[in-house]
Amino acid sequence: xxxxxxxxxxVLGILAGVGLAAAxxxxxxxxxxxxxxxxxxxxxxEIAQGKRFTLGGMVEQGSLKRTPGSLEVNFVVTDFRHSIxxxxxxxxxxxxxxxxxxxAHGRLDAQGTFIADxxxxxxxxxxxxxxxxxxxxxxxxxxxxxxxH
Amino acid sequence: MIVELGHxxxxxxxxxxxxxxxFGLAGxxxxxxxxxxxxxxxxxxxxxxxxxxxxxxxxxxxxxxxxVRYVAENSNSALPLFYRIAALWGAHExxxxxWIDVLSVWTIAVVARLRFLPPAFGxxxxxxxxxxxxxxxxxxxxxxxxxxxxxxxVPDGNDLNPVLQDFALAIxxxxxxxxxxxxxxxxxxxxxxxxxxxxxxxxxxxxxxxTVIAWAFLAWGIALGSWWAYYxxxxxxxxxxxxxxxxxxxxxxVGTALIHSLAVTDKRGLFKSWTLLLAVAAFSLSLLxxxxxxxxxxVSVHSFAADPRRGIFILAFLIIMIGGALTLYAWRAPRMxxxxxxxxxxxxxxxLFNNLLLVIAATVVFGGTMAxxxxxxxxxxxxxxxxxxxxxxxxxPVLPLLALxxxxxxxxxxxxxxxxxxxxxxxxxxxxAVLALALVFxxxxxxxxxxxxGAVLGIWIILSSLIDPLDRLRRGIRVPxxxxxxxxxxxxxxxxxxxxxxxxxxxxxxxxxxxxxGSVTLAGYNFRFDGVQNIEGPNYExxxxxxxxxxxxxPVTVLHPEKRRFWVQGSVQTTAAIADGLHRDLLxxxxxxxxxxxxxxxxxxxxxxxxxxxxxxxxxxxxVTVVIGxxxxxxxxxxxxxxxxxxxxxxxx
Numbered sequence: 001x002x003x004x005x006x007x008x009x010x011v012l013g014i015l016a017g018v019g020l021a022a023a024x025x026x027x028x029x030x031x032x033x034x035x036x037x038x039x040x041x042x043x044x045x046e047i048a049q050g051k052r053f054t055l056g057g058m059v060e061q062g063s064l065k066r067t068p069g070s071l072e073v074n075f076v077v078t079d080f081r082h083s084i085x086x087x088x089x090x091x092x093x094x095x096x097x098x099x100x101x102x103x104a105h106g107r108l109d110a111q112g113t114f115i116a117d118x119x120x121x122x123x124x125x126x127x128x129x130x131x132x133x134x135x136x137x138x139x140x141x142x143x144x145x146x147x148x149h
Numbered sequence: 150m151i152v153e154l155g156h157x158x159x160x161x162x163x164x165x166x167x168x169x170x171x172f173g174l175a176g177x178x179x180x181x182x183x184x185x186x187x188x189x190x191x192x193x194x195x196x197x198x199x200x201x202x203x204x205x206x207x208x209x210x211x212x213x214x215x216x217v218r219y220v221a222e223n224s225n226s227a228l229p230l231f232y233r234i235a236a237l238w239g240a241h242e243x244x245x246x247x248w249i250d251v252l253s254v255w256t257i258a259v260v261a262r263l264r265f266l267p268p269a270f271g272x273x274x275x276x277x278x279x280x281x282x283x284x285x286x287x288x289x290x291x292x293x294x295x296x297x298x299x300x301x302x303v304p305d306g307n308d309l310n311p312v313l314q315d316f317a318l319a320i321x322x323x324x325x326x327x328x329x330x331x332x333x334x335x336x337x338x339x340x341x342x343x344x345x346x347x348x349x350x351x352x353x354x355x356x357x358x359x360t361v362i363a364w365a366f367l368a369w370g371i372a373l374g375s376w377w378a379y380y381x382x383x384x385x386x387x388x389x390x391x392x393x394x395x396x397x398x399x400x401x402x403v404g405t406a407l408i409h410s411l412a413v414t415d416k417r418g419l420f421k422s423w424t425l426l427l428a429v430a431a432f433s434l435s436l437l438x439x440x441x442x443x444x445x446x447x448v449s450v451h452s453f454a455a456d457p458r459r460g461i462f463i464l465a466f467l468i469i470m471i472g473g474a475l476t477l478y479a480w481r482a483p484r485m486x487x488x489x490x491x492x493x494x495x496x497x498x499x500x501l502f503n504n505l506l507l508v509i510a511a512t513v514v515f516g517g518t519m520a521x522x523x524x525x526x527x528x529x530x531x532x533x534x535x536x537x538x539x540x541x542x543x544x545x546p547v548l549p550l551l552a553l554x555x556x557x558x559x560x561x562x563x564x565x566x567x568x569x570x571x572x573x574x575x576x577x578x579x580x581x582a583v584l585a586l587a588l589v590f591x592x593x594x595x596x597x598x599x600x601x602x603g604a605v606l607g608i609w610i611i612l613s614s615l616i617d618p619l620d621r622l623r624r625g626i627r628v629p630x631x632x633x634x635x636x637x638x639x640x641x642x643x644x645x646x647x648x649x650x651x652x653x654x655x656x657x658x659x660x661x662x663x664x665x666x667g668s669v670t671l672a673g674y675n676f677r678f679d680g681v682q683n684i685e686g687p688n689y690e691x692x693x694x695x696x697x698x699x700x701x702x703x704p705v706t707v708l709h710p711e712k713r714r715f716w717v718q719g720s721v722q723t724t725a726a727i728a729d730g731l732h733r734d735l736l737x738x739x740x741x742x743x744x745x746x747x748x749x750x751x752x753x754x755x756x757x758x759x760x761x762x763x764x765x766x767x768x769x770x771x772x773v774t775v776v777i778g779x780x781x782x783x784x785x786x787x788x789x790x791x792x793x794x795x796x797x798x799x800x801x802x
Contacts, residue, residue: 069745
């Protein structure tokens with residue numbers, strides 16, 4: 001084998017390895033990236049039942065209901081245009097409260113309730129996830145326009 | 150008045166950084182010997198003024214000077230003294246000052262060892278470091294000045310973010326930065342080598358110890374951060390693939406590739422241009438990390454700033470530094486050809502695979518970290534990329550990396566393959582397989598598909614790393630520091646792999662609502678909830694639960710998870726109670742009052758989790774061992790010094 005040919009095999013082998021890794025990573029990426037939706041997207045029927053996604057919005061005042069003595073909670077998430085009921089059965093994060101922004105991962109059930117499997121714990125008091133802030137700003141603007149009519 | 154002095158000192162430091170950059174680069178370029186000496190002096194002066202500025206700010210924190218905005222925003226008169234000092238780097242402005250301080254300490258270390266470098270080369274290294282320092286000082290003074298006064302002053306401060314009031318996190322930033330910023334030295338060496346267009350590989354020998362120390366500190370810093378997240382965020386996670394974690398992990402991965410390729414360049418004169426590229430990449434990722442964390446593009450607990458000016462400044466700086474270095478690379482790298490060749494089964498080939506796989510791993514992390522940013526910028530929707538992407542994708546390059554490691558450390562340079570070591574490798578692999586399978590199926594049970602693979606690889610790495618040092622000990626030959634350090638670092642990696650494998654496979658976690666007296670059993674441990682009581686700390690109040698843990702009726706430990714409410718910011722913090730052990734951790738976290746006299750609680754059983762941080766720490770010790778060993782008696786610095794005198798003679802004559 002000439003040195004040139006050997007080098008060619010090296011390069012080809014490495015390219016094949018890198019290509020394979022890239023293909024696998026892209027596949028994992030496509031399957032596992034979660035998209036973010038707000039209640040308005042959901043009301044528009046953009047999401048199939050059973051698809052796992054990220055929901056963001058504000059927890060509506062007075063909507064939090066616990067089943068006493070258990071972890072089961074129900075609350076409503078809103079973007080000021082539409083709202084969606086959410087169900088969760090794990091420990092809520094410290095900064096979860098009514099009137100504050102939240103982000104959750106989960107799926108829609110047949111009744112249109114969002115069954116959360118993870119409500120995200122964020123640890124800054126002033127923290128509002130940027131995507132939630134955008135949803136809320138858009139919602140408030142719409143609400144303002146309707147009020148003007 | 151004192152505060153204004155600090156501010157003034159910072160401005161003087163900026164001017165001296167400019168002087169350091171100018172004399173360091175212009176001196177050798179214009180062949181003015183006198184200018185060479187000005188660069189170290191400027192660096193020393195800069196160091197003095199930075200110490201002064203930092204002392205002033207620390208003084209303002211200790212004295213509760215709430216007329217300084219930064220102090221008012223991040224401290225409080227009720228804050229304990231230690232955290233008042235650590236509050237210095239608790240937010241954006243101060244942590245930038247820390248970044249610059251750390252760079253200055255590294256620069257002074259280079260100055261202290263300048264006699265081992267040819268004068269022109271040393272001056273250029275200082276010149277490049279001066280540019281970096283100038284950029285960051287300008288950034289601090291123009292966009293993030295920590296000395297800004299507040300008019301009128303407030304009576305008391307806003308307090309330090311409660312999650313930052315913790316020992317590990319107080320020391321995490323200085324250590325992490327020491328690693329992060331240390332790659333600036335590698336970068337400066339690489340730039341100096343490219344500016345000179347050196348055809349030899351001595352620069353690799355000079356760069357090696359700096360890179361290894363930076364790498365070790367980065368490993369230590371990342372492990373500390375992970376340990377902190379584990380016990381302080383209250384819910385038992387230790388790695389979230391959060392952009393901020395990735396920001397420090399990517400330079401570490403590339404830095405790991407760099408220290409391995411430096412070995413090839415130093416020993417065999419191969420991979421020269423690749424090594425230079427890695428040195429540029431490692432520091433570029435450090436800068437990018439700073440950009441990601443500090444610009445406010447990514448929102449997380451670490452992103453202090455939301456001012457777009459800052460983002461634009463860092464981005465411009467990033468483009469100048471990386472763009473400049475890559476231009477230099479494109480111009481000079483083609484000169485640096487290597488003539489030597491190597492066989493498929495040789496140390497060089499295995500190190501080539503090591504580099505490729507580590508770079509692929511870094512790319513995987515990079516892709517996942519940047520995708521949400523890119524999608525957001527191009528309005529392609531909002532994405533969240535989390536562990537479901539990172540975990541499997543990261544394993545694709547890392548599993549072969551781990552599998553090849555044991556073979557690689559026993560392969561000879563150039564050729565000759567594994568002949569003499571083949572038998573020992575087989576024996577160590579057989580031992581590893583038996584031990585691992587006993588552990589997986591005998592001790593822990595319920596394995597995932599990858600559990601046996603991880604266990605075998607982890608144990609094999611540890612055993613095969615021991616072969617050479619033990620062989621030498623048995624024959625009564627000294628174990629060289631380089632070999633010892635390498636063995637220690639790889640044993641650390643093996644422990645880390647074992648830790649990750651079992652904590653990922655066998656962690657048990659349970660969220661439950663319990664009334665006092667209620668209990669739950671996890672992995673043979675019975676957790677009984679005995680109720681809560683009110684507590685009061687120096688700057689918080691809260692609830693303290695009591696959980697009694699028993700195993701087969703015998704008492705194991707009593708856990709006291711807490712829920713703290715900090716007065717000043719009104720924020721609530723869950724403090725997990727952890728019973729640590731080398732073989733397992735038990736955790737209890739207290740949730741909320743869920744009515745009917747019950748509380749929500751989370752209990753966790755995490756096997757071998759200590760191995761994760763211990764492994765990372767031991768890896769770092771391995772790196773330090775190599776450097777300390779060679780400094781004392783090794784040929785590295787001495788040979789470099791000898792060479793230096795030869796090179797410098799014509800100049801000084």
